[in-house]
Amino acid sequence: MRPDRRKSRWGYDLIGLITFVIMAFPVYWLLVSAFRPNHEIRSYDQSLWPTSITFDNFVRATETRFFWTAIQSSLIICITSVLGAMIIGTIAAFAIGRFNFTGRKAFMMVLIVVQLLPPTAMLIPIYVQLNALGALNEYWGVIVVYLVSVLPFTTWMIRGFVINVPKELEESAMVDGCTRMGAFWRVILPLLAPGLAAASIFALITAWNEYLFAYILMQDNDKYTLNVWLMNFTTDRGTDYGGLMAGSVMIAIPVVIFFMIVQKKMATGLTSGAVKG
Numbered sequence: 001m002r003p004d005r006r007k008s009r010w011g012y013d014l015i016g017l018i019t020f021v022i023m024a025f026p027v028y029w030l031l032v033s034a035f036r037p038n039h040e041i042r043s044y045d046q047s048l049w050p051t052s053i054t055f056d057n058f059v060r061a062t063e064t065r066f067f068w069t070a071i072q073s074s075l076i077i078c079i080t081s082v083l084g085a086m087i088i089g090t091i092a093a094f095a096i097g098r099f100n101f102t103g104r105k106a107f108m109m110v111l112i113v114v115q116l117l118p119p120t121a122m123l124i125p126i127y128v129q130l131n132a133l134g135a136l137n138e139y140w141g142v143i144v145v146y147l148v149s150v151l152p153f154t155t156w157m158i159r160g161f162v163i164n165v166p167k168e169l170e171e172s173a174m175v176d177g178c179t180r181m182g183a184f185w186r187v188i189l190p191l192l193a194p195g196l197a198a199a200s201i202f203a204l205i206t207a208w209n210e211y212l213f214a215y216i217l218m219q220d221n222d223k224y225t226l227n228v229w230l231m232n233f234t235t236d237r238g239t240d241y242g243g244l245m246a247g248s249v250m251i252a253i254p255v256v257i258f259f260m261i262v263q264k265k266m267a268t269g270l271t272s273g274a275v276k277g
Contacts (some may be wrong), residue, residue: 097162
């Protein structure tokens with residue numbers, strides 16, 4: 001390797017390392033603060049490593065009001081919305097990728113444009129519509145909002161995998177006696193596993209981390225999701241930073257576990273789905 005290329009490579013490596021440290025430091029500080037005593041968190045003399053480790057913050061977080069009901073609400077809303085987005089998005093992506101119909105390109109452009117709209121711009125119209133339908137303070141109202149929020153990108157991502165599956169495989173299955181739907185479930189769907197993994201982790205992160213709609217559309221404390229539940233650590237007497245950090249760590253655990261389960265298929269999906277189409 002020539003000296004100028006070696007220097008260029010070291011420069012890129014240094015930039016990558018600095019970027020990694022900047023991005024990873026907030027996560028590290030969150031974890032460290034979750035195990036610090038409150039008096040150490042509030043101290044002016046901070047260190048990169050806690051002088052003492054405690055689990056009291058986690059105990060206090062689990063004993064905070066509405067913790068278990070918040071877990072229940074988050075699981076119901078997120079699992080239902082993600083499963084709904086995967087089912088509807090996969091069927092829609094298959095239709096877009098396999099069939100030519102009037103307005104196909106316009107529909108695909110609408111999917112992209114919808115993603116550009118900020119959630120705050122749609123908050124009032126959504127609130128008015130759900131109020132007219134009697135969906136305020138109901139799980140299904142928030143589920144519909146989350147499902148619609150992640151559906152355009154999910155459909156667009158899975159479409160990239162559908163068009164990469166050769167039509168000959170589907171036609172061969174139909175020649176052997178499968179219906180079109182049977183060929184889809186038996187042949188096409190297993191080949192879409194990397195795309196489904198990548199789309200599902202995106203949908204889960206979007207739904208699990210959403211705060212605004214859950215706070216506005218839900219009105220009972222026992223129906224708030226975990227992100228809204230974190231407000232319990234901020235009161236008129238101040239903020240319980242230890243409990244807040246511990247609660248944030250516990251909220252992140254389910255997404256991390258799900259990511260670890262699907263990470264291999266997700267890595268494959270993020271690369272193979274962008275090759276064609």
